[in-house]
Every structure is written in structure tokens, then in C-alpha cells.
Amino acid sequence: MSQLDEQAFNHIAKYFQALAEPMRLKILNGLRDGEKNVTELVEISGGTQANVSKHLALLRDAKLIKRDSRGTKAYYSIADQCIYELCSLVCGQIASQMSIDVAANAAFISALKTN
Amino acid sequence: MSQLDEQAFNHIAKYFQALAEPMRLKILNGLRDGEKNVTELVEISGGTQANVSKHLALLRDAKLIKRDSRGTKAYYSIADQCIYELCSLVCGQIASQMSIDVAANAAFISALKTN
DNA sequence: ATATTACATGAGTATATAGTTATATAGAAA
DNA sequence: TTTCTATATAACTATATACTCATGTAATAT
Known part of the structure; x- marks a missing residue:
């Protein structure tokens, strides 16, 4: 396994890591319909201000979102639209795995799908 | 945020979590061309036997791979082909983000792409 | 029966990270 | 300037998890 490959795997893992947290998924879902301030x-997320700020910093570091500071407020928005495609794939997979009533989740899952 | 949504976010996060580890990505990449034993x-991965076994257990728990025990050997294979589609998306995104020479990574990245 | 091979797993350690609390900073308003 | 609002961050705690080492278990071979 070459050094280059090692780095590539590390990068990919870090990217997935940013998506591997329910609170961050909530935040990203909240940004689906455009920028929002903290x-x-x-x-939307139901978290504390401090915690949300930290997750936003992490998401920004992973280049999933971007920040626009206007006045005393900080507006965040999606920097990488493929997030939703990723979530859509995972949702479809999970839905087909779960033996629950898929129809009950239809609204949510379709909301997470980009197309 | 409904209880159903909470559960859905937890599921999705757990799915991404399974992919958020370099060693597990190596293992999954090793399974690209078909089943392999431990x-x-x-x-392939360069890890220890104990550690690889544990990662395999985790990946199986997340339903990303399946196990087939034949004789004294355990053969693992991909249970969820969409893994590679996910990785392909992330790779493309990372490649376009990184200011490194993309051509240098071309072989690896194309290897990770399903189509 | 014993040994060997292949794999899984428990115990223990080290590190990463999610969350809270308190505080710092910066812009806007009074 | 002082105050208020919005956000970021440091310090701390609790928990999760990646890893190693040792051992357990099961199938096969001798």
C-alpha cells in the first residue's frame, strides 16, 4: 500500500467522519433550503449554541459548509452539494435494509433525496 | 424534530461511521474484486489479525459486508455495493478540493470508481 | 488424541471526540 | 462608553473506539 494510498484513505475517512454524527446531519439537513445563521x-437542531458552533467549525474544516459573516451574524451554507447525494444513497440503502414500514419514512427519506 | 427523524439521523450517522476509518476502507477496497478470507x-491491509477481525465484525454489524464460513476459513464479501459509489463521490469531491496533482492520484481514484 | 491453522474475542490502554459550562470577542445599539 | 446580541472558544468531563496482547474456539491434519 503506497504512501499516496494511505493519504487517500485518510482523506476519505475524514470526510465520512464529518458525516458520521447525528447532530451534524441535522445541521446539514437544516441547510438544505439555503443559508442559515447560528x-x-x-x-432547528435543538442543540446548545456552543455545541452547534463547534460542529459548524468541524464541518467547515472538512469543507462541507462555508461561512459568511454579515454584521454580528454568521451565515452558513452548503459548500459541497454532493453531501445530499451521499445521504440519499445511504438512506435508500438503510430503508431497504430495515424491516420497518418504509412508507412511514417516505416523507423524511424523500426530503433527504436530491433527485 | 420527530422521534422518527432522530432515529433516521442515528442510522445514517452509524452507516457513515462504519466508513470513517482508513483501515476499514482498505479492507473494503481489498474486497472490491471479490470475497477474501481473513x-x-x-x-492486504497490513493490520494485525486481531484488529482486522474486529473491523470485519464492525463492518458486518453495519451490514456492509457478509461472512461465509467454509471449513476453517471465513470468507468476507461486499453486502452493499453502493459503498463504492459513495467512495467514488467522496473521491471526486476530495480530488477537486485538493490542490495536489490530480493526475498523480488518477490510478487510485479510478480504481475506487465503479463507473 | 494432539497439534496446527484460522479466526474471534476479552481485557487493558491510549486517544479522539461529543457535550457542558464559563468566558472571550466583535459588532450594533443606546 | 456601556450594553446587548451573536458567535467562538478554552477547560473540563464523559464516552467511544482503535489498537495490542493474550487467550479461546473450532475445524483440519498428523
């Missing part, structure tokens, strides 16, 4: 994301 | 995966 206070709005705190309300 | 010893083979140990060689």
Missing part, C-alpha cells in the same frame, strides 16, 4: 441552526 | 485481508 441561532437559527441552534433552534 | 488471512488474505490481513496481508
